Amino acid sequence: MSDISQSAIANLEKxxxxxxxxxxxxKPYEERIASYWSLTAQLKPWAIIQPRTTKEVSKTLETLVNTTDCNFAIRSGGHMAWAGSNNxxxxxxxxxxLMTTTTYNPETKIASIQPGSRWADVYTELEKHGVMVAGGREGLVGVGGLLTGGGKTFYTCRYGFACDQVINYEVVLADGSVVEANRETNPDLFLVLKGGSNNFGIVTRFDMTTFNARxxxxxNITFPKSATDTLVEAFVDFTKNLALNPDDHILAMWTILSQTKDHFITMVLTNLDGVENSKSLQKFLTAPGGQGNMTTTTVAKKLVDFLVPSGKHDTWFTLTFKLDARIIKKAAEVFESLASELKRQIPDGNFYISMVLQPLPTSFSRHSVARGGNMFGIERLQDDCVLLVAAVEVETPEISSQVGFPALKAAIAEIKSYARSLNSDIEFLYLNYCDGSQNPFSTYGKENIKKMKEAAAKYDPTGVFQTRVPGGFKISKV
Ligand SMILES: Cc1cc2nc3c(=O)[nH]c(=O)nc-3n(C[C@H](O)[C@H](O)[C@H](O)COP(=O)(O)OP(=O)(O)OC[C@H]3O[C@@H](n4cnc5c(N)ncnc54)[C@H](O)[C@@H]3O)c2cc1C
Structure with missing residues (x-):
């Protein structure tokens, strides 16, 4: 054990x-490490501290800051996949x-949610009160990371990003003080927390606006890859008209399971009001070869059942480009070549790759701006766009770093280069989908970078969250 680790542990005990x-x-240490979604993120710190209250977060932070040269990490749900983001x-x-409470105030219609909560639990609690918030779309994803990084939700087509629904943050600053951040109190901190991640403090409570649960x-409807052209045309059409049909939500997911050599496309389709066979989903519902299971449910019930398998070594990369069928088709081709390359380099064929495309029309940022804005800066975009996130999962850290990572990075570069050749690449990188080698803040626009730098200097004058919390995306690196 190093001197610093010994002092840190002794000081926390004291x-x-x-x-x-x-x-x-x-045992709790091993269990908490195992609870990170990706094996890639399962680093082994000197120790893990699990505060139960805001006061304990404050005391922890003060103690660690006062322990000379002791670095630390912040983790909520532990779903960010890259090593060192949250550990x-x-x-x-x-x-x-351990900070997992969700409470609802029927008078104010505000939900107060602690950062360690998982979205399935948040929704289950809120549905008891007949209300809902716009949050994550997988049951075990954490609240803290998703909301501080932004949050793409089922309801982005109606209300903007998840962070746009936060009306107040309780934050522990680097000096251990606990502050509120909202439109009236610390408004500059309030704004930068909407997408600015872990650069300003530790958020210990998010107060979110609710709406009626329905x-x-x-x-999911699954198609053979022969349906690519039909689905791409339907995706483009859907995205163009999303502002007129904000009750429907789609995710288009290309998947290759190498062991079975299956290549299929899954359309995840949702009507937010429970309307069956809604008009804007028709092209997907009637596309040839689809096999699926549409059903009436609730967001909480869906998420309790919907868990993306964990426990692999993962690489994620993201990319944004203008809505253009040619680029989506090119991405599908690149994805196929990526699979061939991985099959060549991973002889036992033990890998899984997926590519998810989501609409990013200009109406999304209009909703954000109407709620006071966030850090993304995508209101600068004049065109409807597509948000792409792709992932490679493999069995060992060596295969991940030597094969999965470089192959996926190259595939993303190829799609970007094609988009650029059509004058359709967009610099925006959505933080929550980024690999650690990507630099999302550099794409958020000069004004927002300035606001984040100023807020970091004001609320964390000694730079604790830039230097002593090295993990995650740092505004000082822009
Ligand atoms: C299966 C799966 C599904 C996903 N679905 C979605 C989706 O629908 N929409 C979407 O937008 N994203 C989605 N994501 C991405 C997800 O938003 C990010 O991985 C997010 O970081 C997860 O939140 P978390 O609490 O688990 O974060 P963690 O991994 O715990 O932390 C992520 C980052 O946030 C910082 N952080 C965490 N909590 C706090 C806090 N309280 N205060 C300050 N900083 C904090 C950490 O230091 C770290 O840098 C998904 C990811 C996975 C693996």
Whole structure:
């Protein structure tokens, strides 16, 4: 053990936090490491501390900041896949996984949500009160990371991003003080937290606006790859008309399971009001070869059942381009070549790749601006766009770093280069889908970069969240 690790652990114990501090040989430590979604993120810190209250977060932060040269990480749901985003090797991990309460105030219609909550639990609690918030779309994704990074939701077509629905943040700053950030109090901090990630403080409570919960009509329809052209045309058409049909939501997912050599496309279709066979989903519902299971359900019920399998070594990359059928078809071709390349380089064929396309029409940013705006800067975009996120999952860290990572990076570069050749590449990189080698903040626009830098200097004058919390995306690196 290094001197710094010994001092950090001794100082946390001296501060009375010993009962929530876990060291490598202890069972809760191993369980919390295993609960990271990706094996890639399962680094082994010196110790994990699990505060139960805002006061304990404050005391933890103060103690770690006062321990000379001790670095630390912040983790909520632990779903960000890249190593070091939410965890640390040489340091302490502050794990918010015990702060999981969701409460609803019927008078104000505000939901107060703690960062360690998982979205399935948030929705299950809120549906008891007949209300809903716009949050994550997978049951185990955490609240803290998704909301501080932005949050693409089922309801983005109606209300903008998840962070646009936050009306107040409770934040622990680097000096241990606890502040509120909303339109009236600390408005500059309020704004930069909408997409600015872990650069300003640790958010210990998100107050979100709610709306009435309704049944949804939802399901997955799976198509053979021969349906590509039909689905691409339908995707373009849907995205162009999304502002007129904000009750429908789609995800288009290309998947290759190498062991079975299957290549298929899954359309995840949702009508947010429970309307069956809605007009704007027709082209997907009637496309040839589709097999699916549309059903009436609720968001909470869907998410309790919908969990993306974890426990692999993952690489994620994202890209944005203008809505153009040619680029989507090119992306599908590149995806096919990526699979061939991985099959060649991974002889046991043990890998999984997926590429998800989502509409990013200009109406999304109009909803954000109407709610006060966020850090993305996508209101600058004049055209409807497509948000692409692709992932490669493999069995070992070596295959991941030597094969999965470079192959996926090259595939994304190829799609970008094709988009550029059509004058249709867009610089925007959505933070929550980025690999650690991408630099989302550099794409958020000069004004927003300035606002984030100024807020970081004002609320964290000694630069704790830039230097002592090295993980995640840093505004100082722009
Ligand atoms: C299966 C799956 C499905 C997904 N679905 C969606 C989706 O529908 N929409 C979408 O937008 N994204 C989605 N994502 C991406 C997801 O938003 C990010 O991975 C997000 O970071 C997850 O939140 P988390 O709480 O688990 O974050 P963590 O991995 O715990 O943390 C991520 C980052 O946020 C920082 N952070 C976490 N909590 C706090 C806090 N309280 N205060 C300050 N900083 C904090 C961490 O330091 C870290 O840098 C998905 C990811 C996966 C793996």
């Amino acid at each position: 501060a009375g936090l010993g009962d929530i501090l876990y060291k490598p040989e202890q 640390i090797e040489a340091g302490i991990t502050i794990d918010l996984g 049944n949804i009509w939802d399901g």
